[in-house]
Amino acid sequence: MSGSSDAQALSEWVTAVARELGLEDALAGGGTTDMVLDLTSDVAHGVSRPGAPVTAFLVGLAAGRAADPAVAARDYAQKISALADGWGSA
Structure with a gap:
């Protein structure tokens, strides 16, 4: 519960x-919270736990500069999650 x-x-x-x-x-499109939680989980588990909130901030900052912040945030979150997934495997 x-x-x-x-x-x-x-x-x-x-x-x-x-x-x-x-x-x-x-927040109108929905899924924003889940997207951020997924991103921060990927970073926390693949790179560094303290890096997770900093990464979320940086993605938000970058998205805020884009022409369509909501679309950019999703794109950036996917890109950074992939980066975190491969982090340290090289």
């Missing part, structure tokens, strides 16, 4: 933060 309350708390938190930052539109 705590998983459900965690999911509810996360949803409420993300909605409140988006509202506070004037980014309500960024």
Whole structure:
């Protein structure tokens, strides 16, 4: 049952933060939270746990500079997840 309350708390938190930052539109398409959680999980497990939040910040910063930030965020998250997946295997 705590998983459900965690999911509810996360949803409420993300909605409140988006509202506070004037980014309500960024969540309109859905899947944003899952995308960020997947990205940070890939980085935390493949590269460095402390690198995960920094990576999410950098992806968000880069996406914010793009013409279509939502599309760019998805593209960048996929690209960086692939980078993290292969990290250290060379």
